[in-house]
Amino acid sequence: EVQLVESGGDLVQPGGSLTLSCATSGFTFSNFWMTWVRQAPGKGLEWLANIRKDGRDQSCVDSVKGRFTISRDNAKSSLYLQMNSLRVEDTAVYYCARDRSIAFGGVDYWGQGTLVTVSS
Amino acid sequence: QSVLTQPPSVSGAPGQRVTISCTGSSSNIGAGYGVHWYQQLPGTAPKPLIFADNNRPSGVPDRFSGSKSGTSASLAITGLQAEDEADYYCQSYDSSLRGYVFGTGTKVSVL
Numbered sequence: 001e002v003q004l005v006e007s008g009g010d011l012v013q014p015g016g017s018l019t020l021s022c023a024t025s026g027f028t029f030s031n032f033w034m035t036w037v038r039q040a041p042g043k044g045l046e047w048l049a050n051i052r053k054d055g056r057d058q059s060c061v062d063s064v065k066g067r068f069t070i071s072r073d074n075a076k077s078s079l080y081l082q083m084n085s086l087r088v089e090d091t092a093v094y095y096c097a098r099d100r101s102i103a104f105g106g107v108d109y110w111g112q113g114t115l116v117t118v119s120s
Numbered sequence: 121q122s123v124l125t126q127p128p129s130v131s132g133a134p135g136q137r138v139t140i141s142c143t144g145s146s147s148n149i150g151a152g153y154g155v156h157w158y159q160q161l162p163g164t165a166p167k168p169l170i171f172a173d174n175n176r177p178s179g180v181p182d183r184f185s186g187s188k189s190g191t192s193a194s195l196a197i198t199g200l201q202a203e204d205e206a207d208y209y210c211q212s213y214d215s216s217l218r219g220y221v222f223g224t225g226t227k228v229s230v231l
Contacts, residue, residue: 035220037166037222044122044207044209044222044223044224044225045158045160045166045209045211045222045225046222047211047219047220047221047222049219050219050220059218059219060219061217061219062217095165095166100171102171102172104153104154104212104213105154105156105171105172106154106156106168106171106172106211106220107156107158107166107168107211108168108171108177110165110166110167111165112165113165
């Protein structure tokens with residue numbers, strides 16, 4: 001059974017940093033692109049970033065470029081999101097997701113999400 | 121801001137058919153990139169509903185179907201049921217943004 005479990009969500013002050021983790025199981029992690037998606041309270045889904053199977057290529061949305069970094073450890077079957085210079089508007093539930101194995105195929109599995117609250 | 125536009129809400133009586141539109145542009149849907157749909161029940165993670173325009177993952181009822189034409193796509197729900205009350209999102213890849221984008225989301229209500 002494919003499982004994605006996020007952790008690391010917390011209350012952090014504006015300007016602070018946080019690292020989210022996503023532990024995976026039930027599939028060969030190194031065979032899949034992985035993605036982070038977030039959802040602000042009462043708002044829609046926002047695609048944040050994804051990373052290639054070998055970790056050597058990443059893409060991210062402009063709103064977090066230069067502040068957030070996606071990475072992975074294939075030996076640990078884990079995905080990460082390093083978040084710096086956090087802003088109030090970064091408050092959201094952050095989802096880890098597995099990309100479908102076809103090109104531009106969207107997401108086929110989601111984690112349950114972890115809440116990040118940015119507030120003073 | 122999202123580049124894929126959906127109606128904020130649609131509603132229908134049990135058993136009826138409803139459709140949700142997803143309007144994009146020549147850099148995403150119109151460029152031929154697949155459109156994917158997700159259902160999100162309150163307080164839960166999104167669930168894949170349709171992928172690559174019109175394909176249902178295993179376990180998704182055939183009451184749900186997808187289509188695409190030009191720069192737009194649609195999700196149809198036939199035989200609407202109370203359990204279909206949820207938020208629905210489309211998604212596609214955008215070559216100008218070099219990343220995926222989600223639609224604005226549509227809330228489906230069963231009257």
